[in-house]
């Protein structure tokens with residue numbers, strides 16, 4: 001049995017989901033981790049999630065929410081009031097060391113033929129969304145490795161680049177083929193938005209070139225109570241149950 005790497009992200013301060021995911025990683029024999037960013041934002045346990053992610057001691061890239069919380073001169077006037085409230089609340093929960101850690105995260109990490117980015121390799125600092133072939137094509141121009149893992153949309157999705165063009169593949173168990181490029185959205189641990197509320201991450205086995213999506217039930221009611229107890233916007237609690 002080959003080495004197994006877990007690729008996870010868009011945790012968004014949801015410790016109930018993260019604990020279930022890490023428990024699953026242990027039972028699946030995962031020994032390495034890559035994090036696609038957005039450790040904080042939306043949910044009520046930024047400190048606990050940061051501590052957990054930092055303890056994995058793995059490559060982590062910067063998500064837009066990590067950036068919002070860490071950026072000193074960010075103008076929150078441009079945000080809708082609920083979003084601004086979460087950014088302010090999250091800042092209050094973290095200490096200076098955590099904020100610095102978020103601020104210092106790189107936009108991309110490349111190792112062993114794989115790249116990790118939060119959004120897209122096309123100007124990663126702009127946090128653009130990839131939902132269609134054109135946007136995937138633009139990413140592939142900048143993607144120098146055969147495999148790139150990302151998140152940001154919170155929707156599991158795979159794009160494959162062949163000689164003849166770019167194709168979208170259902171996010172299921174797939175064997176990656178040599179000579180092609182893959183742009184793999186690993187979904188979201190803490191706030192899935194594809195209509196399935198279960199926590200999502202990916203396991204990659206490099207020897208088998210096998211990508212497997214994992215979907216896990218977790219205690220959504222517990223995460224919702226934490227959001228309400230923290231006084232964060234009700235919509236953030238409601239959407240967890242819907243997977244939106």
Ligand code: ZN
Nearest residue numbers: 010038063152
């Ligand atoms: Zn996100």
